[in-house]
Amino acid sequence: xxxxxxxxxxxxxxxxxxxxxxxxxxxxxxxxxxxxxxxxxxxxxxxxxxxxxxxxxxxxxxxxxxxxxxxxxxxxxxxxxxxxxxxxxxxxxxxxxxxxxxxxxxxxxxxxxxxxxxxxxxxxxxxxxxxxxxxxxxxxxxxxxxxxxxxxxxxxxxxxxxxxxxxxxxxxxxxxxxxxxxxxxxxxxxxxxxxxxxxxxxxxxxxxxxxxxxxxxxxxxxxxxxxxxxxxxxxxxxxxxxxxxxxxxxxxxxxxxxxxxxxxxxxxxxxxxxxxxxxxxxxxxxxxxxxxxxxxxxxxxxxxxxxxxxxxxxxxxxxxxxxxxxxxxxxxxxxxxxxxxxxxxxxxxxxxxxxxxxxxxxxxxxxxx
Amino acid sequence: xxxxxxxxxxxxxxxxxxxxxxxxxxxxxxxxxxxxxxxxxxxxxxxxxxxxxxxxxxxxxxxxxxxxxxxxxxxxxxxxxxxxxxxxxxxxxxxxxxxxxxxxxxxxxxxxxxxxxxxxxxxxxxxxxxxxxxxxxxxxxxxxxxxxxxxxxxxxxxxxxxxxxxxxxxxxxxxxxxxxxxxxxxxxxxxxxxxxxxxxxxxxxxxxxxxxxxxxxxxxxxxxxxxxxxxxxxxxxxxxxxxxxxxxxxxxxxxxxxxxxxxxxxxxxxxxxxxxxxxxxxxxxxxxxxxxxxxxxxxxxxxxxxxxxxxxxxxxxxxxxxxxxxxxxxxxxxxxxxxxxxxxxxxxxxxxxxxxxxxxxxxxxxxxx
DNA sequence: TTGTATGCGTTATCAC
DNA sequence: GTGATAACGCATACAA
Numbered sequence: 001x002x003x004x005x006x007x008x009x010x011x012x013x014x015x016x017x018x019x020x021x022x023x024x025x026x027x028x029x030x031x032x033x034x035x036x037x038x039x040x041x042x043x044x045x046x047x048x049x050x051x052x053x054x055x056x057x058x059x060x061x062x063x064x065x066x067x068x069x070x071x072x073x074x075x076x077x078x079x080x081x082x083x084x085x086x087x088x089x090x091x092x093x094x095x096x097x098x099x100x101x102x103x104x105x106x107x108x109x110x111x112x113x114x115x116x117x118x119x120x121x122x123x124x125x126x127x128x129x130x131x132x133x134x135x136x137x138x139x140x141x142x143x144x145x146x147x148x149x150x151x152x153x154x155x156x157x158x159x160x161x162x163x164x165x166x167x168x169x170x171x172x173x174x175x176x177x178x179x180x181x182x183x184x185x186x187x188x189x190x191x192x193x194x195x196x197x198x199x200x201x202x203x204x205x206x207x208x209x210x211x212x213x214x215x216x217x218x219x220x221x222x223x224x225x226x227x228x229x230x231x232x233x234x235x236x237x238x239x240x241x242x243x244x245x246x247x248x249x250x251x252x253x254x255x256x257x258x259x260x261x262x263x264x265x266x267x268x269x270x271x272x273x274x275x276x277x278x279x280x281x282x283x284x285x286x287x288x289x290x291x292x293x294x295x296x297x298x299x300x301x302x303x304x305x306x307x308x309x310x311x312x313x314x315x316x317x318x319x320x321x322x323x324x325x326x327x328x329x330x331x332x333x334x335x336x337x338x339x340x341x342x343x344x345x346x347x348x349x350x351x352x353x354x355x356x357x358x359x360x361x362x363x364x365x366x367x368x369x
Numbered sequence: 370x371x372x373x374x375x376x377x378x379x380x381x382x383x384x385x386x387x388x389x390x391x392x393x394x395x396x397x398x399x400x401x402x403x404x405x406x407x408x409x410x411x412x413x414x415x416x417x418x419x420x421x422x423x424x425x426x427x428x429x430x431x432x433x434x435x436x437x438x439x440x441x442x443x444x445x446x447x448x449x450x451x452x453x454x455x456x457x458x459x460x461x462x463x464x465x466x467x468x469x470x471x472x473x474x475x476x477x478x479x480x481x482x483x484x485x486x487x488x489x490x491x492x493x494x495x496x497x498x499x500x501x502x503x504x505x506x507x508x509x510x511x512x513x514x515x516x517x518x519x520x521x522x523x524x525x526x527x528x529x530x531x532x533x534x535x536x537x538x539x540x541x542x543x544x545x546x547x548x549x550x551x552x553x554x555x556x557x558x559x560x561x562x563x564x565x566x567x568x569x570x571x572x573x574x575x576x577x578x579x580x581x582x583x584x585x586x587x588x589x590x591x592x593x594x595x596x597x598x599x600x601x602x603x604x605x606x607x608x609x610x611x612x613x614x615x616x617x618x619x620x621x622x623x624x625x626x627x628x629x630x631x632x633x634x635x636x637x638x639x640x641x642x643x644x645x646x647x648x649x650x651x652x653x654x655x656x657x658x659x660x661x662x663x664x665x666x667x668x669x670x671x672x673x674x675x676x677x678x679x680x681x682x683x684x685x686x687x688x689x690x691x692x693x694x695x696x697x698x699x700x701x702x703x704x705x706x707x708x709x710x711x712x713x714x715x716x717x718x719x720x721x722x723x724x725x726x727x728x729x730x731x732x733x734x735x736x737x738x
Numbered sequence: 739t740t741g742t743a744t745g746c747g748t749t750a751t752c753a754c
Numbered sequence: 755g756t757g758a759t760a761a762c763g764c765a766t767a768c769a770a
Contacts, residue, residue, distance in 0.1 A: 031538070033763055044741045049765055057739055074534060079512040080458070081763030084449040084746050091513075099493070100474035108468060112495055116502075121509055124468070124493035126481055133485075140490055143448045144460075165443060169400065283682060313652060315684035402747055413757045418749055426755055450747030453762050 032073045040069050052077065083145060091121045092336065093141035093149045097129040097178075102279075102308045103325050104152060107176065110329025111150065118337055120147070131156040138162045142171070148336050152177040155221055155251065160186075172339040176332055179222050187339065188352045189332045193223055196321045196357040197230025200275045200303040203319060205238045207301050207365045209273030213246035215260050215285070217277045224249065224277055227305070231275055246271050257284035265292060273301045279308035282318050286364065302364040316363030328355050401442045409438050421446065452514060460490045461705065462510035462518045466498040466547075471648075471677045472694050473521065476545065479698025480519065487706055489516070500525040507531045511540070517705050521546040524590055524620065529555075541708035545701055548591050556708065557721045558701045562592055565690045565726040566599025569644045569672040572688060574607045576670050576734045578642030582615035584629050584654070586646045593618065593646055596674070600644055615640050626653035634661060642670045648677035651687050655733065671733040685732030697724050 034048040041048070043062070051058045051066035069075075083089040092115055096104050112122045123146065127134040131154050141149060142165055149166055151173060160183040163173050173186040204212050214231045217224035228249075235242055248260045257276070261284070264271055276282040282304025289296050296302060296316055304311055304320040311318040331353055403417040410417075412431070420427045420435035438444075452458040461484055465473050481491045492515065496503040500523050510518055511534055518535055520542060529552045532542050542555040573581050583600045586593035597618075604611055617629045626645070630653070633640055645651040651673025658665050665671060665685055673680055673689040680687035700722055 031763085034765095035763080045763090046742075046765080047740055049763095050740085053765080059739060062739080076508060076512050076534070078453070078514065078763050080449040080453040080514060081746090082765075084447070084453055084748090084762090085764045085766080087746075089449070098474075099468050099477060100471070102469070105467075105469035105474065109495060109497075113497070121513075122494070125491070126478060128478075128482070139445060143445050144490075145447065145449060165445070310679050310682050313679050313683050400747090403749095404747080414747090415749080415758075416756055418747095419756085422749085428755065431755080447747050450762090451749075453764090454747080454749045456762080 031078065032075045033078070034075075036073055037066060037069050037075060040073070041065055087145070089145050089147055090119060091123055091144070091146050093137075093144070093146035094122055094124045095127055095134060095137050095141070095149070095151045096124065097127055097152060097154055099124065099126055103177070103306050103323060106325030107152075107329045107332070110326045111332055114330050114333035115336075118333070127154050129154045129156075135162040138166065142166050142169070146171065148172045148174070148340060150174050150176065150332055150336070153180060154178070155218060158220060172336065174332055174336055174339070176328060177223065181222050184350060187335050187350045189328060189335060190222075190352070190354055191323045191328065192354050192357050193226035194230040194233075196305065196323070197227035197275070198234045199230075199357070199359045200227075200305065200319075200321050201231045201234035202238075203303055203359055203361065203365055204273035204275060204301055205234065205240065207273070207297070209271075209301055210240060211243065211246075211269075211271045212240065212273040212275065213243070213248075213264060213271040215248045215250075215252075215257060215274060215276045215281050217249065217252050219249050227277055243269075243271075252276075252278045252281045254280060254284045257281040258288055261285055261288040265294070270300075272299065273303075275303045277305050279304040279306050279311050279318065279320055282320065282364075283310055283314060286314055286316075286318060297364055297366040301366060303359075307360050311360075311362065319362045319365040320360050322358045322360050324355055324357070331355060400447065401444045402447070403444075405442055406435060406438050406444060409442070410434055456514075458514050458516055459488060460492055460513070460515050462506075462513070462515035463491055463493045464496055464503060464506050464510070464518070464520045465493065466496055466521060466523055468493065468495055472546070472675050472692060475694030476521075476698045476701075479695045480701055483699050483702035484705075487702070496523050498523045498525075504531040507535065511535050511538070515540065517541045517543070517709060519543050519545065519701060519705070522549060523547070524587060527589060541705065543701055543705055543708070545697060546592065550591050553719060556704050556719045558697060558704060559591075559721070559723055560692045560697065561723050561726050562595035563599040563602075565674065565692070566596035566644070567603045568599075568726070568728045569596075569674065569688075569690050570600045570603035571607075572672055572728055572730065572734055573642035573644060573670055574603065574609065576642070576666070578640075578670055579609060580612065580615075580638075580640045581609065581642040581644065582612070582617075582633060582640040584617045584619075584621075584626060584643060584645045584650050586618065586621050588618050596646055612638075612640075621645070621647045621650045623649060623653045626650040627657055630654055630657040634663070639669075641668065642672075644672050646674050648673040648675050648680050648687065648689055651689065651733075652679055652683060655683060655685075655687060666733050666735040670735060672728075676729050680729075680731065688731045688734040689729050691727045691729050693724055693726070700724060 034045045037048045038045045047062065048066055051063045099105055099108060108124060115122050125137045127137060134154050134157060148171060153175065157180060160180045167173055167185045174189060175186055176189040179188045179190050201212060214228060216228050219225050219228065246264055250256045274285050276285060282302050285302055286296055289300050294300050302318055304318050307320040307322040311320045335353060403414045406417045407414045416431065417435055420432045463477065468474055468477060477493060484491050494506045496506060503523050503526060517540060522544065526549060529549045536542055536554045543558060544555055545558045548557045548559050570581065583597060585597050588594050588597065615633055619625045643654050645654060651671050654671055655665055658669050663669050671687055673687050676689040676691040680689045704722060
């Protein structure tokens with residue numbers, strides 16, 4: 001799938017400018033620069049620059065004067081000039097399918113707060129789960145010369161070569177959540193999806209389920225592949241038969257979930273337990289069951305994934321797998337800071353870091369514990 | 370509250386650089402520049418620049434050659450150099466309390482998609498509802514010389530003077546959702562909170578409630594002030610008495626909501642209807658009622674605000690006020706594009722734009738309709 | 739400890 | 755249509 005070729009580079013370059021040529025007639029008022037400070041203090045611009053950057057070879061008194069004058073003049077460093085000169089932006093880019101997904105929102109918050117403590121800024125971009133947009137954003141962020149890039153891929157991202165450009169340029173890239181397979185140029189932070197699938201299924205089994213379905217995401221994504229492997233392992237370990245009619249590998253939307261439910265509950269042979277790869281699907285399954293008068297957890301037990309806030313609000317509340325987004329976010333930043341340091345030594349290492357998951361037991365799998 | 374003074378400018382300037390002085394020893398590989406393209410094509414850099422920017426006075430053939438060579442060399446415009454020279458970044462900044470709030474996530478998505486169609490990029494920043502961080506972010510985004518700034522303020526933002534710097538510099542600022550009062554230097558896009566409060570309360574009244582409580586946010590925010598005014602208006606219009614013990618103006622957290630509920634349902638005189646200023650509070654009220662065996666909607670009816678996805682999942686589902694985040698986001702961008710155009714004519718106008726709201730009736734106010 | 743001079747990559751103003 | 759050149763604001767090598 002040589003998708004790259006279909007989106008001409010020319011287009012990408014043009015995107016950064018306006019489609020139509022336009023004369024820049026905006027007259028912005030003059031900014032204060034280090035020259036203004038230099039002039040006011042009868043010092044050279046170089047000294048001002050050094051003082052503002054806390055350079056060791058500047059007299060304390062001078063620093064003090066400079067900061068005071070800077071404050072007085074309302075000076076703010078011009079990030080573009082600074083970045084252009086020093087080849088550093090102190091800015092990290094982030095590409096995520098959608099910020100409205102609970103897990104991502106939490107990870108992003110953790111990342112931002114952690115980066116902030118290291119003095120980095122974060123540019124957050126949404127790919128809307130579109131590969132084309134993801135490619136365009138990678139380009140834009142490269143254009144902005146971010147110091148590093150954090151990516152949660154779209155479901156269609158099988159080929160990651162649009163990140164090559166950044167990596168070749170020495171810009172570290174870190175993937176999390178949805179992670180490409182067979183791309184070894186970047187570090188990876190991910191949840192323990194195999195174990196997540198395993199403990200979710202085990203819970204259903206221990207709650208007495210014998211006929212367990214798995215409504216999974218597309219197996220093109222490592223995420224769902226691993227969860228499914230965990231599911232299979234648990235089933236095998238407990239010598240339970242797998243009914244192929246109860247395995248679904250599809251985008252995890254409400255519509256797809258309803259269709260899957262209808263299919264499974266159409267005939268006489270019905271599952272008594274369902275493991276779903278996200279909570280939206282779990283909720284859809286629950287709604288379906290309620291509408292069909294199928295008692296949960298009496299006749300059907302359900303386990304979801306992600307521990308979305310909605311799972312604790314539904315009736316019955318839904319057992320789900322907690323992914324600790326906060327830990328994921330912090331780990332990402334740790335790895336990133338390491339990479340940025342190592343990078344300085346021209347020693348970019350890559351690695352895979354796995355964050356543990358935990359089952360949160362709720363009413364949808366019967367009495368707790 | 371002269372909070373500004375407490376956060377010295379010096380600090381803000383320093384924040385943009387690392388706390389410690391460090392030598393930049395990162396050797397990034399050489400980038401391709403327009404000079405490389407110029408050399409390859411035996412043209413001048415000026416022509417390359419013009420071609421890439423779709424300047425009218427460039428031969429079509431030349432443009433074609435330039436784009437092809439750019440693609441071949443994997444050229445990407447350096448945003449910093451371009452921005453430094455042209456004084457435009459094609460980037461819009463956004464500051465929001467938290468992206469994990471449903472309403473904000475939806476607004477941001479709409480803004481980004483709309484801006485994208487105009488060729489602008491979006492930098493999303495979270496203030497974590499901290500005024501200090503909001504101030505710092507305003508500074509950082511000014512440092513980045515964003516072309517415009519979109520802000521949803523924190524609850525503590527009473528004084529907006531930290532945005533003056535941007536506005537004086539000719540950078541348009543637009544507020545939405547939480548909007549400062551008495552700050553006329555910026556445009557405002559907001560929901561019709563007065564009407565929202567009115568129709569929410571009216572719904573309770575028409576459903577038969579006589580004793581209605583309002584669990585509101587702090588009245589320092591225009592948002593909650595307007596909703597409360599709508600509440601009062603509806604009560605007055607229907608000649609219902611207002612019990613001061615059933616009015617709460619507090620941060621809209623689950624904990625605060627539970628406390629308010631306990632207080633109201635402690636004695637014998639209990640409300641039969643509750644209007645809450647967000648859905649988190651509505652859900653907390655519902656949970657409290659369920660725990661206390663108070664039947665909803667039989668003994669108590671509830672209306673929330675924002676139409677959070679959770680309101681349709683709870684049992685019973687909760688009536689809420691829809692704010693049409695998509696429309697809000699699109700309006701913001703419309704206003705912004707206008708401002709950027711007007712700005713070019715040195716004619717920055719400001720205005721207030723109100724987006725209608727709509728009541729979504731659900732089970733918590735009794736039979737639908 | 740400070741000053742001088744140079745260049746980062748691009749775009750705008752001239753000139754041709 | 756295109757080329758030569760200067761300038762954007764800052765950080766650094768080198769000189770003092």
